[in-house]
Structures are given as C-alpha cells and as structure tokens.
Amino acid sequence: MDIQPYLDSFPLPANRGILSEINKEKTEKSVREAMQNPELVASELVKRLLDPGAEGNDIQARHLLHTMAVRIPNYDKKLKGDIRAKFSLVLARALSENYPDRVKAFIIRQLQICGGGEVVPAIGAFLIVNGIADDAAQALIAIRKNSAEQFRNALPKIKNNLSLYRNILHGLAELEDEGSKDFFIEALESEDEGCRLLGLWGLVQIADSSTLELFLKAEQKEKGYSRIKSTSYCFKFAEKLPKKEALKIYRHLKDTRTSTHEKYILEIVEIELAS
Amino acid sequence: MKSNRRKFLKTSAVSAASFQIVPRHVIGGQGHTPPSETYGAALIGCGGRGPGTYERMVKDLPSKLVAACDVQKSRVDGYVKRKNPKAKTYNDFRKLLENPDVDLVAIATPPHWHALISIAAAEAGKDVLCEKPMTRFIAEGRAVVKAFERYKRIFQIGTFGRFGAFRSSTSRTIHKIMRSGLLNPNSGVHIKKGGLKLHNWSGKPGLKPQIPSEDLDWDLYCGPSPFKPYVPPRVGGTHRNYWDYEGGGMCDMGQHHFDPQQWIYGKDDTSPVSIEAFAPPSHPDVTGMWAWIELTYSDGFTFVMDSNEWGPGYDRKKSKQVSLSQLSEKDQEKIKAMPDPEPLLSFGEAVKQRKPAGGHPEAAHRAACILHLANLAIRLGRKLQYDPDKEQFIGDEEANRFLNVPMRSPWHI
Numbered sequence: 001m002d003i004q005p006y007l008d009s010f011p012l013p014a015n016r017g018i019l020s021e022i023n024k025e026k027t028e029k030s031v032r033e034a035m036q037n038p039e040l041v042a043s044e045l046v047k048r049l050l051d052p053g054a055e056g057n058d059i060q061a062r063h064l065l066h067t068m069a070v071r072i073p074n075y076d077k078k079l080k081g082d083i084r085a086k087f088s089l090v091l092a093r094a095l096s097e098n099y100p101d102r103v104k105a106f107i108i109r110q111l112q113i114c115g116g117g118e119v120v121p122a123i124g125a126f127l128i129v130n131g132i133a134d135d136a137a138q139a140l141i142a143i144r145k146n147s148a149e150q151f152r153n154a155l156p157k158i159k160n161n162l163s164l165y166r167n168i169l170h171g172l173a174e175l176e177d178e179g180s181k182d183f184f185i186e187a188l189e190s191e192d193e194g195c196r197l198l199g200l201w202g203l204v205q206i207a208d209s210s211t212l213e214l215f216l217k218a219e220q221k222e223k224g225y226s227r228i229k230s231t232s233y234c235f236k237f238a239e240k241l242p243k244k245e246a247l248k249i250y251r252h253l254k255d256t257r258t259s260t261h262e263k264y265i266l267e268i269v270e271i272e273l274a275s
Numbered sequence: 276m277k278s279n280r281r282k283f284l285k286t287s288a289v290s291a292a293s294f295q296i297v298p299r300h301v302i303g304g305q306g307h308t309p310p311s312e313t314y315g316a317a318l319i320g321c322g323g324r325g326p327g328t329y330e331r332m333v334k335d336l337p338s339k340l341v342a343a344c345d346v347q348k349s350r351v352d353g354y355v356k357r358k359n360p361k362a363k364t365y366n367d368f369r370k371l372l373e374n375p376d377v378d379l380v381a382i383a384t385p386p387h388w389h390a391l392i393s394i395a396a397a398e399a400g401k402d403v404l405c406e407k408p409m410t411r412f413i414a415e416g417r418a419v420v421k422a423f424e425r426y427k428r429i430f431q432i433g434t435f436g437r438f439g440a441f442r443s444s445t446s447r448t449i450h451k452i453m454r455s456g457l458l459n460p461n462s463g464v465h466i467k468k469g470g471l472k473l474h475n476w477s478g479k480p481g482l483k484p485q486i487p488s489e490d491l492d493w494d495l496y497c498g499p500s501p502f503k504p505y506v507p508p509r510v511g512g513t514h515r516n517y518w519d520y521e522g523g524g525m526c527d528m529g530q531h532h533f534d535p536q537q538w539i540y541g542k543d544d545t546s547p548v549s550i551e552a553f554a555p556p557s558h559p560d561v562t563g564m565w566a567w568i569e570l571t572y573s574d575g576f577t578f579v580m581d582s583n584e585w586g587p588g589y590d591r592k593k594s595k596q597v598s599l600s601q602l603s604e605k606d607q608e609k610i611k612a613m614p615d616p617e618p619l620l621s622f623g624e625a626v627k628q629r630k631p632a633g634g635h636p637e638a639a640h641r642a643a644c645i646l647h648l649a650n651l652a653i654r655l656g657r658k659l660q661y662d663p664d665k666e667q668f669i670g671d672e673e674a675n676r677f678l679n680v681p682m683r684s685p686w687h688i
Contacts, residue, residue: 010556017479019563024555024586031556052484052504059481059558066559067656073673074657102504109501109559112681114673134502134683141681163684170684194685201687225369225395232398235425261375264400268427 001037003044003064006030010060019063031067035075038068038087046091046107051100062106069110088115092122105135112139117146124150127171128157133164137171148177155183166194173202181208188218193226197233204233207240212248220256231257231265238272247273314626315376317342317401319368319392320384321354323512324406328383328433329358332404335623338379344371346492347510366492368392372399379626382406383433385514386521387500390415391686393430394422402429404622407530408521409636409643411500413666414679416640418688423636431622431632432639436535441619441633446539449597451613453541453576457606460575463597465540467532469583472524478516478561482506499682503560516562522650523562525580529646533578534634537645538619540576540597543638546663547645548573552652553586568649573663580649651677 009026011019034041041064048061068087076084091107092115099107108126111119120143126136127150140147151171158164169187172180180202187199200219203211215237219230234253238246250272257265316338318329322345329340340358344365345351351364365371368388372380372395380396382389382405390410396403403423409432410416423430440446452458484504487493493505500519503509514520515527537543547570554565566586570578576597581589599607619633644666651674652659660669668674682688 013479013481016474017482018474018477019480019558019561020474020477020585022555022564024553027556057481062480062560063556063558067556070557070654070673071656073671074655106559113676137684138501138681142676167684170687174681174687198685224373225399228372228395228399232422232425261400264426268425 001040001044003034003041006034006041006064007048007060010063012057012059027067030064031071034064034068035072035083038072038075038083039090042068042087042090043094046094046099046103049099049103049106052102054100065110066113069114072114084114085116085118088119091115092119095122095126101129101131105132108132108135108139112142115139115143117143119143120146120150124154127151127154127168128164130161130164133167137167141171141174144175148172148175148179151175151177152180152183162192162195166192166198169195169198169202173198173205176205177202178206178208181206181211185211185214188214193222196222197226197229200230200233204237204240207237209241209245212237212241212245216249216252220252231262235268312337314338314378315341315374316379316381317344317371317374317377318354318381318383319344319371320382320388320406321345321350322347323383324433325381325383326354326358328404328406329381331433331435332379332381332431332622335621336379336626341376342371342374344368346496347490349490367495369395372396372401377401379404386526387411387519388498390419390688391499393419394688397422397426397428397430400426400428402622402626404431404433405639406433407534407639407643408526408646409530409639410647411521412678412680413644413647415688416636416643417666420636420640427629429622429625429629429632430634430636430639431625432530432534432634432642434531434534434634436531437538437633437638438619438621440535440539441616447615448599448610449539450541450616451610452597452599452602453539454616455606455610455613456574457602457609458574458597461572461597462575462595462601463540464577464579464592464595465536466579466581466589466592466594467536468581468589470532471528471580471582471584473564473582473584476513476515476524476527477563478513478523478558479508480558480561482508497683499686502683517560518562518654519560521562522646525562525650525653526643526646529580529649530639530642533645534639534642536578537642538638542572542576543641545572546641546661546666547571547578547648548661548663549658550648550652550661551658552649552656553589554653554656555586556656557654565653568652570645570648578645647678 009030011022014021045061045065048058050056050058072084072087091111095104123136123139126132151168155168184199184202187195190196203215222230234249238249250269253269314336316333318325340362342363343351343355355362355364380401380403382392386408389405393403393405487505549571552568564585567589568580579589622632625632655674662669
C-alpha cells in the first residue's frame with residue numbers, strides 16, 4: 001500500500017522550522033482515507049519511523065500515526081466496530097520487531113493514547129528494559145485495564161535494579177493495586193529512600209486499615225524531605241479511613257511532629273482532632 | 276472514602292475564608308526569624324521569568340532571599356551572586372524545601388514542575404507564588420487545590436489582571452449578575468482575538484538530539500515528564516513549544532487573559548461543559564497551529580479564542596457583553612441591592628492576614644482548565660463534553676487519559 005500521498009499532505013518545517021504551513025483540508029482528507037485501512041496504514045507508518053537523530057526525516061509519519069492514534073477511539077465509536085483494538089494490535093506487534101528503542105518508546109506512547117487491554121502484555125514486556133521501562137509504565141497506568149498484573153509479574157525479575165524497582169512500585173501504587181500490599185510493605189524496609197516513600201504511598205493508595213500500624217512505624221523514621229512527604233501521606237491516609245482510625249493518625253502526628261519546624265503540622269492536627 | 280465534589284468545594288470555600296493559621300515565621304523558635312523582622316524567601320527556577328516572579332512575591336513584604344534553586348547550576352549561582360551572595364543555593368528543590376528558614380517560595384520553573392513543587396512547598400509549610408500556567412494538566416490543579424486546603428497555606432498564581440478587573444465598577448456589576456444566577460440562559464460571549472502567540476510558541480519537530488551541558492541536570496529537568504533526548508529548545512523560553520512541558524502560546528498567554536475574565540464572569544468555581552476547536556491535526560511533540568476554540572458553560576455563557584494567526588476567523592457568534600439591561604427591572608434592582616464582592620487580596624496581604632489571595636488555587640486551577648480544555652480540543656480533533664464537577668470528559672475514556680497524565684517515577688500528585 002502506498003501511503004506516500006497521505007504523508008505528503010502533512011507539513012514539513014517551514015520558516016523558522018515550525019509547522020505553520022499545515023493545510024487542514026488536505027490533512028483531514030488523508031486521515032479520513034487512512035482510517036479506511038488503519039491496520040495497513042499503521043504497519044506502513046511504523047516502518048518509516050526513525051531513531052531520533054538518524055539520517056532522513058519521519059516528521060510526517062509521526063504526525064499521521066499520532067493523529068490516527070488520537071482519533072481512532074472516536075472512529076471506533078462511530079462505526080461500532082473494533083478498529084481501535086485492531087489498530088492498537090498492529091502497533092503492539094511492532095514492539096517485538098527489531099526497531100530502535102526510541103522508536104519503540106514512541107509506539108508505546110501512541111498506545112498510551114489509544115490502547116486497551118489487548119496491548120497490555122506487549123507493553124508489559126518492557127517493564128524490565130532499561131530506557132523504555134518508564135514509557136511502558138506510564139502507558140500501562142493510562143490504560144489501567146489488566147495493567148497491575150504486568151507490574152506484579154515484572155517485579156521479581158528486577159529486584160536488583162533500583163530504577164526499575166522504583167518504576168514498578170510507582171506503577172502499582174498509581175494503580176491502587178490491592179494485590180500489591182505485601183510489595184509495598186516490603187519496600188518499607190528498603191535502604192533506598194525513594195523505594196520506602198513509594199512503599200508508604202502505595203499503602204496510602206490502597207488504604208487498607210490493617211497496614212496502619214506498620215505504616216505509622218515506618219513513616220516516622222523518615223528525615224528531611226522524606227519526612228515532609230511521609231507527613232503528607234499520613235494526612236492522605238487519614239482522609240481515606242473511618243474517623244476512629246483517622247484520629248489514630250492525627251494523634252500519632254501530634255506525638256511525633258515535635259520539632260519547632262513542624263509547628264505548622266501540629267496546628268493542622270489540632271484542628272482535625274477538635275473537629 | 277472519596278468526598279463529594281460539591282460538598283468539598285463548599286467546605287473548602289468556607290474553610291479557606293476562615294482559616295487563621297499563624298505563619299511559621301511568626302511562631303518563632305530556634306531557626307526562625309522573629310516576626311518583627313523579615314520573611315525568608317526563596318526562588319525555584321532562576322532563569323527567564325524567575326527574578327521578576329520573585330520580586331512580585333516579596334512586594335510589600337519585608338523579606339530576604341535566603342535560598343534559590345535551579346537544575347542549571349550557573350543560573351542559580353548567577354542569580355544568588357546578584358541578589359544575595361549569602362543565600363543558599365540548591366540544584367534540587369526537595370533540598371531547598373527542607374530549609375526551615377524559607378517561608379515563601381516563588382516558583383518559576385517550566386509548568387511541568389509547577390504543581391509538584393507547589394504541593395511539596397505547601398507540605399513543607401511554605402506560602403507560594405507560582406508562575407502561570409498553574410499546571411500541565413487538569414488533575415494536577417485539583418491536587419494543588421487539595422494540598423493548599425489541607426495545609427492551609429497561601430497560594431497566588433503569577434498573573435494579576437483580576438486585581439485590575441476588580442477595580443472596574445462595570446466588571447463588578449457583571450460579576451454580580453453572573454453570580455446571581457438571574458441571567459439563565461446566558462447569551463454572553465467573550466471573544467479573545469489574537470494575542471495567543473501561535474507562531475512565537477510553535478515547536479520545531481525533528482531536531483537532532485544533543486548532549487546537554489554538564490551544567491544542566493537533564494534528568495531532573497524532565498522530572499515527571501517523559502525522558503526524551505535533549506534538544507536545546509526544550510530548555511529556556513522555548514520549552515513552551517513542547518506538550519511535555521507546557522502548551523504553546525495558549526498556556527503562555529491564556530491564563531493572563533482568561534484569569535481576569537473568569538473572575539468578571541463569575542466562573543472561578545466551574546469550567547466549560549462543551550469545547551470545540553477548528554484546528555488541523557496536532558503534532559505529537561510540538562505545539563502548532565489552530566484557528567479558534569469555543570468553550571461554553573452550563574448556563575450558555577461562551578468564551579472564544581480566535582487565534583487570528585492561522586485559518587478562518589471565528590464567525591459562529593458575535594461578542595456580547597453581559598449587562599443589567601438583559602435583566603427585568605425587578606432583577607436589576609436585586610443586582611443593585613447586592614453588596615460588592617469581597618476585595619481581592621494581594622499575595623502580601625494574604626500572607627499577612629492568613630486569608631486566601633485573589634488568585635487562590637481554585638480560581639487559578641479553573642483558569643488553567645480553560646486553557647487545557649482548549650488545547651485538548653485542538654489535540655483530540657473532536658468536540659468534547661466535560662463534567663466540571665467530576666472534572667472528566669463525558670463518554671470519552673481516551674480523552675480522559677489526557678486529564679491525568681501518568682508521571683515518571685517517582686513523581687506523583
């Protein structure tokens with residue numbers, strides 16, 4: 001399939017390097033026509049994507065592929081079909097091919113926009129790959145459906161890689177994954193400050209009152225900025241719990257925030273305890 | 276347990292008006308400056324607008340620069356050298372916020388950092404003046420509102436047109452008409468023609484990646500946004516041209532224009548329900564061209580942005596100001612009998628009185644929402660229906676993904 005006419009309708013940088021010469025009529029016509037065969041067009045567009053900095057240009061290919069990703073959910077609704085899923089699966093399959101990492105990252109970002117549960121396993125495979133793992137995590141968080149399982153499955157494989165471990169804890173916390181309670185608790189013992197904070201935040205996100213004692217014991221050990229954050233997690237946890245347990249948190253703050261620099265916290269706590 | 280939005284707004288409005296927490300420096304104690312002396316002030320983001328934002332923050336407040344921070348070492352060093360060589364310098368805002376001598380924080384980073392640093396500053400007990408646009412996406416704004424409500428700190432957005440609007444008796448009358456609810460349906464239309472700098476803040480796609488200077492902490496610069504290969508325009512004023520950090524001229528200039536209009540038209544606590552744009556397909560990375568956007572509120576009142584720089588001009592509706600003559604004589608009397616709205620407090624007065632500033636978080640958030648909704652109508656290429664209470668698009672799950680954009684680990688709202 002020759003997609004060149006579609007690409008030609010999209011602009012290249014004009015004066016000052018910006019896309020000021022874009023023509024709505026021509027680009028919209030190309031998008032409409034591309035949407036007649038979204039799978040074929042997507043597979044051709046993927047082949048045109050380049051590693052940033054490589055010889056040539058893929059400005060038009062990226063522009064059209066992105067436009068299709070943004071618009072296909074709406075086309076899908078109009079047609080009451082499954083073209084969104086089919087289009088997404090074409091992109092997902094490209095992730096297992098031999099493209100540069102930054103090309104795969106771009107494809108994942110398009111799936112972040114249009115993908116559903118059908119592409120989650122293909123993206124999840126990148127949670128253990130340095131350099132793309134954060135793109136994959138953010139796409140999975142956006143898609144949400146079935147995503148937590150991908151993070152949970154990846155966790156045992158990356159425990160020795162601090163940045164990947166943090167990335168996964170972060171994803172599980174964002175997804176408020178109740179099945180990750182033990183992972184969050186384990187993270188409280190980490191030597192890494194960032195992991196401990198993610199563990200605390202994860203527990204706040206799932207707001208399981210059975211973890212409260214562990215949470216309070218762990219949070220009071222934090223210093224400096226981490227203490228500022230762990231205090232904020234205390235407030236957020238309290239806001240999610242029934243009043244009786246919330247009061248336990250406020251009393252804990254009253255007992256532990258005794259430094260002169262933390263008087264502003266005590267004032268808030270006093271208001272909450274009096275309410 | 277999630278709180279009911281309407282109840283939350285009502286509660287927060289009441290508590291915001293009544294909280295009287297004494298600022299940290301007034302409390303005194305070891306490490307704190309006595310109240311009779313000065314506020315410890317800090318600047319985060321020392322390039323571009325930074326120094327001006329700082330000066331605006333400390334206007335009318337006895338203060339001293341005690342700390343400054345920038346991800347680019349030469350910038351923070353240069354600023355401190357000029358302003359107060361004794362001030363402490365930081366590369367990472369988290370370390371600055373640990374400093375108990377800091378009472379006030381001016382935030383002038385690119386907008387992808389505004390919400391996170393504002394929230395962290397409130398959590399650290401600081402008052403904040405934050406550059407516009409307030410946020411990069413809508414969920415960030417709600418998180419800022421909640422944080423300042425939770426910590427009872429002062430926040431002022433870095434645009435001040437609403438203070439001028441308040442001084443106009445015509446604007447105050449329109450404000451009262453709008454807040455009274457007597458004009459419903461409302462056929463008012465406010466059109467902003469030009470001035471949103473499309474060409475100035477359109478990005479250059481396809482640039483060749485480079486290695487950032489050793490002076491710049493590129494990873495920390497990217498922060499919550501996607502980690503992308505470095506190209507020089509991503510840093511400096513041209514950060515506006517990238518969706519990763521801002522939202523083009525719409526976000527650069529939009530809050531200046533629509534923040535006062537939002538106050539005049541009494542929309543500080545709500546958002547448009549219908550948004551439609553005339554724009555060509557948007558590029559994935561860089562901001563570009565658009566012709567117009569129409570944003571309609573639930574009562575029928577309409578804001579329009581007409582770029583006047585690309586495509587056809589807006590011709591669906593004509594500009595129509597809200598006025599007393601649109602009401603019955605009886606309703607006109609009711610408006611005349613209404614008291615004027617409460618004066619808007621400057622940041623300095625708000626800090627001293629421990630009352631909300633004129634550009635408080637909810638108002639600033641709602642003004643930023645106007646810009647974000649407009650940009651999303653451009654980027655998504657479809658008419659959007661928005662629920663201003665739930666702050667979600669209606670029946671458009673994929674569009675909702677743009678309202679709460681996942682952040683890079685470990686950042687979160």
